[in-house]
Amino acid sequence: MTPSDARARYMRMRGFNVLFPMGFDAFGLPAENAAIRRRIHPKDWTYANIERMRHQLKSMGAMFDWRREAVSSDPEYYRWSQFYFNQLYHHGLAYRKMSPVDWCPNCNTTLAREQVWGEDRHCERCETPVIKKDLEQWFFRTTNYAAELLDFSNLDWPERVRTLQTNWIGRSEGASVAFTTEVGDALEIFTTRPDTLWGATFMVLAPEHPLVAKLTSPEQAQLVEAYVQQALRQSDIQREAADKDKTGVFTGGYAINPVNGQRIPVWIADYVLMTYGTGAIMAVPAHDERDFAFALKFGLPILPVIEPPDGRSKSYVVPGSMRSGFADILQAQGISFELVEDRLYITLSASQVAKYVDIAHRYLKPGYWNEVVGAQWMFIFDDGVQVWDSVESEARILLRCRELEPRVADRRTVMEMLWNCPFYQDVLYHHEYGTMIHSGEFTGTPGDQARLQVTAWLAEQGVGQGMVNYRLRDWLISRQRYWGAPIPIVYCPEHGAVAVPDDQLPVLLPDDVEWLPTGESPLKLHPTWKHTTCPVCGGPAVRETDTMDTFMCSSWYHLRYLSPHYDRYPFDPQEYDYWMPVDTYTGGIEHATMHLIYTRFFHKAGRDMGIMRGPEPMTQLRNQGIILGEDSEKMSKSRGNVIAPDDLVSRYGADTVRAYLMFFARWDMGAPWNGSGIEGVARWVRRVWTLMLEPVAPGDPSPDTLRTLRRKLHQTLRQVTHDFETFEFNTIVSALMELLNEMYKARDQGATGSSAWAEVLDIYLRMMAPVTPHVAEELWQHLGKSYSIHNQPWPIVDEEAAAEDQITLVVQINGKLRDRVMVPAGISDEDTRQAALASDAVQKHLAGTVPRKVILVPGKLVNIVV
RNA sequence: GCCGAAGUGGCGGAACAGGCAGACGCGCGCGACUCAAAAUCGCGUUCCCUCGGGAGUGUGGGUUCGAUUCCCUCCUUCGGCACCA
Structure with missing residues (x-):
């Protein structure tokens, strides 16, 4: 807090009208859980905490305008959170749907996707791994704004945050393609690689896909049913573990590949997610790693359709399969190979393949075969060369090989046979862009045009079109918890879900609930609260008993600061015109994919609903780092590593603590707390005090002494000004320390009576004022200057004095x-x-x-x- | 696996449109004051050294008259994403 307070004070001295507000995002899980742990009513706990925090912040000398304080758990605040909900609902941006959602079994509530973290998919708050539940929940349509949220052109935000948000939104460009099932149902897929369509040798549906039942043949029904059941039981963690062995089941059904009429089998597998794209994929095993692993495991055909960019092919020659002199002629032809124990390992450039195939064919002994794989795919038999360019030719080749070599008789595909040869493995699969092969009329299309041309052609044929998909999901805002703003919806048997009219807001959160955890939403268990009447017909109806995610409250709190007691609208429009958007916003990086996405969504939705204006809510964002406990762990009461500022303030005074918080680490990086340096800052403040209050008789300073002193003063002012602008708070304090050392020297050289000395004291205190407001004020008075130093203008650098001679x-x-x-x-x-x-x-x-x-x-x- | 950030004395950290590495502070050492200690003040404090110097900003290379700073390789730590088609 203090560095941003110092900066707000600096900006005020720079002449800006600074609104530096404070409020409390008071609803939510952490408060409720903490209250439950102490067996205190969440309301009592929260408001006691707020009082403690206010006291703490005031003791640190923050310049907050407390008249503008907003508390999100006050009815006069959440009335407007509910108003915003209604607006979103009326504009189709809030909707209710049944879906498998993340549920924290410890907090007994659903969570938004953003609030589920890490590899083990745990609850952001309590670290318990979440489970999936099918529930009817309220969502905000954040995905409507996915494209716009990727545009940061109006924002001065750190690159890091923009990258995190960009990755979170996860744009991928590709095409949707209309496959059909054999019986004629449309089966749409999304792919980023339309150029590989001719290599689609099977399809995979998510187990939850609506067409699964219809596609499943009677013979496969039992297996499919069992697999679907098992997939549903599994948690996301189990399902989404990337290194997990692929599982899946054949439905018995087939689909038709629209580009070549090929009949391909349809499988279900849990590596395809219902929540992304259409929940169905075309599998191109030759050019997708997951599909490759799946096809290899289940013996599904694999057909390469993209040439690798390096054009490299390989051939492995079994001992005894070639007539003598084979190696010599290869050498003579400049074809390089490695010879290990009679085995030849040959790597061919694109231009060598034809020559090699010719030689190999001439030298091949009857009863053997040899193959070229990689950029080109050919099988050389004694009676001719077979090109592997389709599923059909693969079948022929496989049959032939099985006849010749009993050891491959059980191989289900050519690729399975080849995969057994380690020398081949690095050329059998790749996912790079390259020239299309084995793709009908598109064969030969270069890699950099392939996707565009195929997409255009798909559109022409009416079987597909260019499409963009986002990873971002809609924001789940329902919480089965007590301590939040009630969702202002009433369910009427006649009229369904009805929004509580704005003039009846707020829907008050009752105090008299059983707030101790029962595993059920406390509002649901309240004897009377949920019973009400339908706003439309007046008949009996029940209230929604879920409350809103607190990120909803914090998405617009900056607007409530404008006019926290305004009762006709969320904010006073005149204040909005004067202050918005927020010029400078500081906060931790942990908000990057939650609060900062939500609030941008909220603003854009608000703009489209005619409530807010402009492209973005906050123009400039600067991230502060997190101060960790001395043990380098996140500060938490349960760990017992919390450093309370109160103790430090009572021991060293607020100014010293403020200055030390600015000095001890880089503000934007954060660091583990280390209290040992605070003595140095305390010493600095004392030395300032001593220098200004202990009289030293003026001497006869040399002009040099005075020039040096003024030079250092104005150089320091230049640096401090710069560092305030750029949020480099640690060097502000060290620059002031340096200048003080210089001042002591000058004092000892008799400078105290000079006009330069008076100038130095004056400017020094102004520079200190944002950092150590109390000491600066007191010394300012002592110099006989008028109250208050905090209303003084920021000094201006005298460039001439600052110049080195x-x-x-x-x-x-x-x-x-x-x-x-x-x-x-x-x-x-x-x-x-x-x-x-x-x-x-x-x-x-x-x-x-x-x-x-x-x-x-x-x-x-x-x-x-x- | 992919994306991003960061590696500088015993410690926090400075310096980077390429130009004195280690500002400022902590800690430590020596000294002054004191009967003594604390506080305060002064001096010193990257390492090695034969006192001429030599080495040095995670590793190895490159560009340059000159690299903590720019480029490439690798290592370590932290953060995010992760079967996203």
Whole structure:
């Protein structure tokens, strides 16, 4: 808090009208869980906490305008959260649907996808792994704004946050393609690789896909049913583990590939997710890693349709399969190979394949075969060469090989046979872009045009079109918890879900509930609360008993600060016009894919509903790092590693604590707490105090002393100003420390009676004011200046005073430091060169040799190259 | 696996449109004051050294007169995403 408070104070001194508000995002799981643990009513616990926090913040000297305080659990606040819900509902941006959702068994509530973290898919709050439940829940249509949320052009936000959001939204460009089942049902898929359509040798549906039942043949019914049941039982963690062995079942049904009429089997497998795309994929095992593993495991055909970019092919020659002289002729033809124990391992460039096939065919002994794989796929038999370019030719080749070699008799596909040869493995599968092969009229289309051309053709044929898919999901906002804003919906047997009219808001959260956990939503168990009347017909109806995710409350709180007690609208429009959008917003990086996406969504939705204006809610964002406990773990009461500012404040005073919080680590990086340095900052504050309050008789300072002092002063002012602008708070304090050291020197040289001294004290206190507001104010008064220092303008750098009149010229020989020479600031290049060469150290090192070259950086450095 | 950030003294950290590495502070050492200690003040504090210097910003290479800074390789730590078709 304090560094941003200091910056707000700095901006005020810069002449800005600064709104620096404070409020409490008071609803939510953490508060409710903490209250339950202590067996205190969540409301009592929350408001006691708020009071404690207010006290703490005030003791730190924050400049918050408390008249603008907003508390999201106050009815006068959540009335407007409910108003926003209604608006979203009326505009079709809030909807209710039954779906498998993430459920935290410990918090007894559903969670948004953003609130489920890590590999084990745990609850963001309590770290319990979540499970899936089928529930009817309320969602906000964040996906409507997926494309717009990717546009950061109006934002001065850190690259890091933009990247996190971009990845979270997860745009992929591709095409939708209309496959059909054998009996004529449409079976649409999404693919990013329309260029591989001719290699689609089977399809895979998510187990939950609606067509599964219809596709399943009677023979497969039992297996399919069992697999679907098992998939539903499994948690996401089990299902989504990437390294898991592929599982799946054949439905017995077939689909038709629209590009070539090929009849391909339809499988179900849990590696296809119902929640992404259409819940169905075309499988191109030759160019998709997952499909490849699946096909290999289940013996499904694999057909390469994209040439690898390097054009490399391979051939492995079994001992005894070639007539003698084979290796010699290869060598003579410039075809490189490795010979290991009579086995030949041959790697071919694109141009060598034809020549090689010819030679191999001539040298092949009867009863054997040889193959070329990679960029080209050919099987050389003694009676001719078979090209593997279709599912049919593969079948023929496989049959032939099985006849010739009993050891491959049980192989189900050619690829399975080849995969057994480790030498081949790196050329059998790839997912790069390349020239299309084995793809009918598209064969030969180069990799950089393939996707575009195929997509255009699909559209022409009416079987597909270009399409963009996002990973972002709609925001699940229902929570089966007590401590939140009630969702203002009433269910009427006649009229269904009806929004509570705005003039009847807020739907008050009752105090008299059983808030101790029962595994059920507390509002549901309240004897009377949920019973009400339908706003449409007046008949008996029941209220929605779920409450809203607190991220809903925090999505618009910046607007409530404008006018926290305004009772006609979420905010006073005049205030909105004056202040919005938020100019500077600071917060932790942990908000990147939650709060900061939600609030952007909220703003854009609000804009489209005619409530807010402009493209974005917050113009400039700067991330602060997290201060960890001394044990480098996140501070938490349960770990017992929390550093309470109160203790530090009572021991060192607020100003010292403020300054130390700015000084001890980089604000944007955060660090484990380390209290040992605070003594240094305390010493600094005391030394300022001593210097200004302990009288020292003025002496007779030299002009040099005064010039040096003023130079340091204005150089410091320049740096401090810059560092405030760029949020580099740690160097603000160190620059002030440096200047103080200089001031002590000047004092000892008798400077205290001078006008320069008065100037230094004046500016020094102004620079301190944002950092240590109390000490600065008191010393300001002591200097006899008018109240208050915090209303003073920020000082202006006197560039002339800040300029150096002497510079330290660095003299290097071959880039190594050899000497430093003091020269006047405006020195000419020629004089610089002379001064450097005249140096004793240089003369000694040169020892008579003549420099080959002299590099000159004016005003800084001379490098003599010998 | 993919994406991103970061590696500088005993510690927190400075410096980077390429130009004196280690500002400022902590800690530590020595000294002054003191009977003594604390506080305060002063000096010193990257490492090695034969006191001339030499090495040094995670590793190895490259570009350059010159690299903590730019490029490539690798290592480590942290964060995010992850069967997303």
